[in-house]
Amino acid sequence: MRLAILTADSEFVELASRTLPRAGCVCHHFALGSALLSALRRETFDLLVIDHALPDMTGIRVLSTVRAIVSTQVPVLYVTSLAAERDEVSALNAGADTCLNRPVEAVVLCARVASVLRRARMLQLDHADASTDAFEFDPVACSVSRNGTLIHLTVRQFRLALLFYQHIGTTLSREHILDLIWQGELDVNMRSVDTQISRLRAKLHLVPESGYRLTSVHGRGYRLDRL
Known part of the structure; x- marks a missing residue:
């Protein structure tokens, strides 16, 4: 999973950077709301993951902007101060999926992140299962079949196909795809992403004509839609 962590708290950054990658998360840190x-x-x-206290604006303002003009779908974990009930209520009203109060412990952070992502994924899969689907994925064998016919893919292509299928209807940036599929390989460029997707x-x-459309979204990335 690819996470954006918005906070100016160096201790929280260190905690997240030490803890969340063990749970399979790729973390990107932002210190300013405007930067995110x-x-x-x-x-x-x-x-x-949005912290309430920021140098340039409040986390509530960032969250409200995200929900109004950026995305209503991406889940948000909002971090508040201990017993800051007013901040928590404001965050939930602004569109946060859940809140986390300080002081934050590593095990609680991991559990809360996993819980939010699990709920988001269940909603995506419910949406994906809303209509008859011809694809079947086998994560153990890294294989995919369509209407019972096995399609030969490389391991990387299988992971890429599964990523798109799990995000049907959502645009994924090239950086997002690089982080999760190429996982930090140093000799990869955007052309490699484009080639594999092609x-x-x-x-x-x-x-x-087959009921799906995988297209490039100018300036953003790629999107798989079911027609």
């Missing part, structure tokens, strides 16, 4: 909002114009994340589109026949 700027990044969200071109990048995508699976979860936003091959995946051809192998899975993700074109309108």
